[in-house]
Amino acid sequence: MVLRRVSVAGRRVLHMEASPAPRTASLSPSRAADFMQCPLLYRFRVIDRLPEEPSPAATRGTVVHAVLERVFDAPAGQRTARRARAMVVQEWERLLARRPELAALFADEPAEPSAGAAAPADGADASAAAPEGGPVAGVGAGPEAAARLARWLTDAEELVERWFTLEDPTRLEPAEREMWVETKLDSGLRLRGVIDRVDIAPTGEVRIVDYKTGKAPRPEYAGDALFQMTFYALVVWRLKGVLPRRLQLVYLGSGDVRHYDPVEEDLRAVERKLLALWEAIREATETGDWRPRRTKLCGWCSYRSICPEFGGTPPPYPLLVQDTLPLVDAGAPAAPGAGRPSADASADGGRQAPDGA
Numbered sequence: 001m002v003l004r005r006v007s008v009a010g011r012r013v014l015h016m017e018a019s020p021a022p023r024t025a026s027l028s029p030s031r032a033a034d035f036m037q038c039p040l041l042y043r044f045r046v047i048d049r050l051p052e053e054p055s056p057a058a059t060r061g062t063v064v065h066a067v068l069e070r071v072f073d074a075p076a077g078q079r080t081a082r083r084a085r086a087m088v089v090q091e092w093e094r095l096l097a098r099r100p101e102l103a104a105l106f107a108d109e110p111a112e113p114s115a116g117a118a119a120p121a122d123g124a125d126a127s128a129a130a131p132e133g134g135p136v137a138g139v140g141a142g143p144e145a146a147a148r149l150a151r152w153l154t155d156a157e158e159l160v161e162r163w164f165t166l167e168d169p170t171r172l173e174p175a176e177r178e179m180w181v182e183t184k185l186d187s188g189l190r191l192r193g194v195i196d197r198v199d200i201a202p203t204g205e206v207r208i209v210d211y212k213t214g215k216a217p218r219p220e221y222a223g224d225a226l227f228q229m230t231f232y233a234l235v236v237w238r239l240k241g242v243l244p245r246r247l248q249l250v251y252l253g254s255g256d257v258r259h260y261d262p263v264e265e266d267l268r269a270v271e272r273k274l275l276a277l278w279e280a281i282r283e284a285t286e287t288g289d290w291r292p293r294r295t296k297l298c299g300w301c302s303y304r305s306i307c308p309e310f311g312g313t314p315p316p317y318p319l320l321v322q323d324t325l326p327l328v329d330a331g332a333p334a335a336p337g338a339g340r341p342s343a344d345a346s347a348d349g350g351r352q353a354p355d356g357a
């Protein structure tokens with residue numbers, strides 16, 4: 001293995017080169033979507049594991065998801081919008097304690113404003129919107145930084161409050177929240193991911209719920225979200241032997257709820273699609289041919305500076321190109337010297353990918 005320094009998003013990072021071939025075979029919905037969006041994006045995230053700058057929009061999504069998970073910790077009668085709104089600051093401070101670098105999002109010289117960041121309300125005095133109870137963690141670099149954070153928190157609070165107009169948590173008792181799922185298909189491919197919420201009716205019917213902090217897409221762009229949901233439905237079906245009755249997408253940005261009731265053939269079709277996708281990923285891994293695919297989503301990509309579509313040069317391909325690439329169980333012992341990076345597509349960007357984009 002050789003370590004080199006490369007520049008990504010204005011940062012110099014160490015980059016491993018010439019590691020052995022990938023030894024695992026797993027996919028998450030996020031990484032599958034990455035490959036479908038742009039194979040080169042998948043390579044940068046999964047093979048090279050290049051760091052990405054956090055964005056205000058994605059960080060807000062992380063905070064909102066945390067609130068919607070924890071709101072169910074309280075007894076049903078106490079799950080109010082007012083209480084949930086107050087939890088936004090708590091969850092932000094909790095996140096900031098784990099990831100202090102996020103404070104830079106609101107610093108006087110922000111690294112990069114989010115393309116999806118909401119503008120302040122017309123005529124609003126953002127500094128006046130600071131939550132009650134004194135200074136909030138992350139504020140302190142100056143009044144402009146404080147105002148940016150206050151606007152961002154207000155946006156998050158409004159998303160949380162809107163959820164109460166779409167669902168009634170006093171009438172819900174989720175079976176699972178932020179549920180980690182993983183299953184292995186007959187082919188050896190592992191599917192894994194985190195489901196926001198699982199509801200089980202007294203009759204045993206299963207509903208899978210996913211929160212999106214963005215707006216509901218137009219019907220012609222709804223395929224990505226549906227793919228993610230059918231992915232989770234397939235995993236639950238394979239794991240539990242129960243076909244989820246309903247897949248529910250809750251779009252907090254626009255206040256929409258979309259439903260889809262899958263049938264077995266839908267899930268078999270998504271399984272075939274995933275296997276074909278994995279074959280394409282294996283082929284790209286083997287040949288090193290990760291082609292960029294320029295779309296309007298490039299606006300959210302952290303790797304534009306090293307992308308050929310934008311005049312950049314990717315770092316050297318970090319894997320040894322091989323003639324054959326066996327599909328190996330993730331639990332199998334690695335070859336001598338094997339290690340990261342690998343083509344294990346489960347490495348998930350968490351909430352840092354702007355959902356609803």
Ligand code: SF4
Pocket residue numbers: 038040041292293294295297298301302303304307308309310
């Ligand atoms: S900028 Fe666009 S084309 Fe380039 S790697 Fe990112 S998503 Fe792919």
